[in-house]
Amino acid sequence: MIHVVHHPAYVTEAPARSTYRWGKNGAIRDLLRAKGDAVAWTEPELIPPIWLEAVHDPDYVAEVLEARVPPDKTRRIGFPITEQVAHRARAVPGGTWAAALLALEHGFAANTAGGSHHALANTGAGYCVFNDLAVAAVRLVEQGIVGRVAIVDCDVHQGDGTAALTAGRPDIVTYSIHAEKNFPARKARSTLDVGLPDGVDDDGYLAELAATLTPFLDEHRPDFILYQAGVDPFVEDRLGRLSLTREGLIARENLIADLALARRLPVASTVGGGYGDDVMAIAERHVTAIQTLGERLSHRNPAEAEA
Numbered sequence: 001m002i003h004v005v006h007h008p009a010y011v012t013e014a015p016a017r018s019t020y021r022w023g024k025n026g027a028i029r030d031l032l033r034a035k036g037d038a039v040a041w042t043e044p045e046l047i048p049p050i051w052l053e054a055v056h057d058p059d060y061v062a063e064v065l066e067a068r069v070p071p072d073k074t075r076r077i078g079f080p081i082t083e084q085v086a087h088r089a090r091a092v093p094g095g096t097w098a099a100a101l102l103a104l105e106h107g108f109a110a111n112t113a114g115g116s117h118h119a120l121a122n123t124g125a126g127y128c129v130f131n132d133l134a135v136a137a138v139r140l141v142e143q144g145i146v147g148r149v150a151i152v153d154c155d156v157h158q159g160d161g162t163a164a165l166t167a168g169r170p171d172i173v174t175y176s177i178h179a180e181k182n183f184p185a186r187k188a189r190s191t192l193d194v195g196l197p198d199g200v201d202d203d204g205y206l207a208e209l210a211a212t213l214t215p216f217l218d219e220h221r222p223d224f225i226l227y228q229a230g231v232d233p234f235v236e237d238r239l240g241r242l243s244l245t246r247e248g249l250i251a252r253e254n255l256i257a258d259l260a261l262a263r264r265l266p267v268a269s270t271v272g273g274g275y276g277d278d279v280m281a282i283a284e285r286h287v288t289a290i291q292t293l294g295e296r297l298s299h300r301n302p303a304e305a306e307a
């Protein structure tokens with residue numbers, strides 16, 4: 001049984017002027033629904049604004065929630081913030097938060113949206129409105145639920161917003177493995193950044209991931225992993241610069257799962273990047289990630305949770 005968090009607002013129609021394809025969240029839902037009883041569904045609550053304000057500038061939070069984001073920020077985000085989009089922007093961090101709580105109980109849970117790692121304190125950016133990863137991590141530690149969270153970001157783009165929003169906190173550590181020449185041009189400083197050259201293949205990627213994430217987890221000893229499982233390192237991704245195959249992405253999820261299992265760390269995953277014309281193919285890659293992680297990490301019975 002894999003615990004999956006989904007909110008109907010994720011599938012909100014994209015504003016007409018957007019080039020961003022929101023249909024993939026609906027496709028992810030449909031592919032997971034087809035798995036029947038193998039998936040346990042949870043609909044999250046909207047995140048309370050106070051937790052958005054714990055990482056974002058309250059003025060920016062108000063601009064989004066009141067759907068009056070100025071044009072310069074709209075351009076940085078990549079789509080206009082309508083009332084529907086604002087509603088979605090509260091549902092998504094609510095989903096990552098819900099997935100985190102489910103992961104603590106069941107070993108693993110996935111949000112079918114989120115991974116909005118480019119969102120900064122006073123503006124969204126790169127198709128990200130609020131940074132659900134930072135919001136959930138800050139809430140986990142500030143409510144005393146866990147001592148230290150590691151945000152592990154395998155999207156092909158650097159998790160610059162997440163790094164900036166959590167910088168200097170001893171209770172949150174950030175790891176980002178990405179294509180160095182990709183967006184954002186100006187990188188932030190994660191606790192550990194692994195910038196890869198263009199064209200890295202499965203073997204090169206997996207070796208670098210194992211060689212850097214293993215010591216990172218051992219040095220910082222987190223109690224929990226929030227995992228941004230972007231699938232844009234895929235070879236055919238429109239915005240990626242790396243050359244991972246489908247098998248390489250599956251091996252990546254198995255590696256993440258094994259590192260977490262060896263340290264008895266719960267994992268909550270979000271989606272993330274995945275770009276191209278074939279929305280179903282992209283959704284399938286996200287679902288494969290969720291399924292691979294879920295099969296490895298979900299507790300099969302309560303006794304396993306105690307082990």
Ligand SMILES: [Zn+2]
Nearest residue numbers: 155156157273
């Ligand atoms: Zn990306």
